[in-house]
Amino acid sequence: MLRGIATLLMFQLIGESLVFLSKIPVPGPVVGLVLLFVVLQIGRRAGHAPFPQVEAAANTLLTNLGLLFVPAGVGVVSLWGVLKSEAAPIAIVLVVSAAVTLAITVWTFIAARRYFDKKWGA
Amino acid sequence: MRSPVDLWVYLSTSPLIWLTLTVCTWIGAVELSVRLKRNPLVNPVMTSIIVLSIVMTVFHIPYEKFFAGAQFVHFLLGPATVAIAVPLYLQWDEVKKVLAPIGVALAVGSLVAVLSVMVLGWLVGLPRDVLISFLPKSATAGVAMAISSSLGGNPSLTAVLVILTGITGALIVTPMMNRMGIRDYAARGFAVGLTSHGIGTARAYDVDPTAGLFAGMAMALNAIATSIIVPLAARLLLGS
Structure with a gap:
């Protein structure tokens, strides 16, 4: 170890x-x-x-990867001043970007796998 | 005989108490998550941060004092990033079979993760310094913070945005994919690992082992892809 x-x-x-x-x-x-x-x-x-x-x-x-994120995450308290004034726009970007990335990635993966399976006859 | 107040004054200035509290809070948060059948609403990263933030606020502990103890955990983000090589190596035979679709999905997904922030951020009028710190949000925290600080962003803000992105992705992935009618767990895992790094990968393992495998793979590959794409995107942003 x-x-x-x-x-x-x-x-x-x-x-x-x-x-x-x-x-x-x-x-x-x-x-x-x-x-x-x-x-x-x-x-x-x-x-x-x-x-x-x-x-x-x-x-x-x-x-235990999650534990390693915690110390930096608690920094949200000291950054509250910045975050508070921009909270709504930040939340919009965060949620929409995550949803769009999830959707486009999953579709691309499925479409690409279908395309290459057909091409190479897997 | 010293009083308990003296003890508190003594302990609160030493890193030991904050390190101990961080690790113990995490163990409690994982326990809670397991008891509630891994419900994404009690994501252990989120509950740990909330509990510790409350303690810091109630006892008026400055973040620097807390971080003096917690930094020993924080430091491990670097070695943990290097450690991603191991699952990638162990799963390489699986990866090789689907290398072409993975490559395409990685390139498209990673670009969307970064460009969507640029476009949306511009639409809602985020200040440029916040935007720079926002760009690497889909990469794992250690990598994202390194990218952010090299571009003049705020690494602490990046860390918070990375974690919030992780939690958001982990929360929405299952209902969203079910509603979209997607039953391909390799694809679902890959998408959540790319979008929500380690937090998404942990979620994927809770749902399905294949999903977890592809999520871990996506997290590793997106750490590399993001560190190439974001500096280019930032150059575009700062040049305009």
Whole structure:
């Protein structure tokens, strides 16, 4: 487990370092995510799978992902001044955008799957 | 002998009490959610934030003091983002089979998530700084906050908008999809994971395992897609 945590931290560190050096506009942890994915795939091809340490650490973090949102979320109290004056427009954008994104994504997914199934005769 | 008031003064200035309270509140909120059969109205992220906000307000605790303790939890958002590589890797054989439709749905969905905020925000007249903080709202909190601060947005505001988007999506997805007559749980999961990141993914797992799998996948891919799309959209917005 500890090795798994160290692995995640190391990949984040590598990601942050690469972003700092290259100035690419992508967050460091996302670069770390992509690199870890590539390394895991290479590791599996080379016959090193499974990776119980990394899997255990990742599983612990991701099953409690909601907890990690809480500290920033409580910031709503200190931001109340900003939010109060714009509450109605923010609420409209929030709800309409979420509904539109859900609907268009689900339709696109179904339509694309149908199209590619027909094309490749799955 | 010191008085309980002294103890309160001592504890309220140390990070320990706020860290303990955050973790314990979360455990209680999850327990409540399980007892009420995972009803989306008692989403544990939402109930935890409400309970802690009430405590902060009642006891006049400044957010900085609370965050001094809670930051140890907050810090884990970075490693948790890296951790998304693991389910993506474990599910890769499933992903590969539907790679083409996933790619199309990801590109379209991610663009809609960002552009809808730009168009709607302009229609209702949101100030530009709020709009910048709003754009990455469908990405997971750690990623969205990083994008927001790199573009001069307010990362705390982004965090709140990300969480509210997560809760909104988790609340409306099931009734909405049922009314739309969509029974393809892979598609439903993908849509909620893309729209509502981790909170949507947790909801998808409550409804159906296939939905959960595709939601997690969509969350991982949209973290990457959003971090590419939002800086471009912001350039458009700030250039105009």
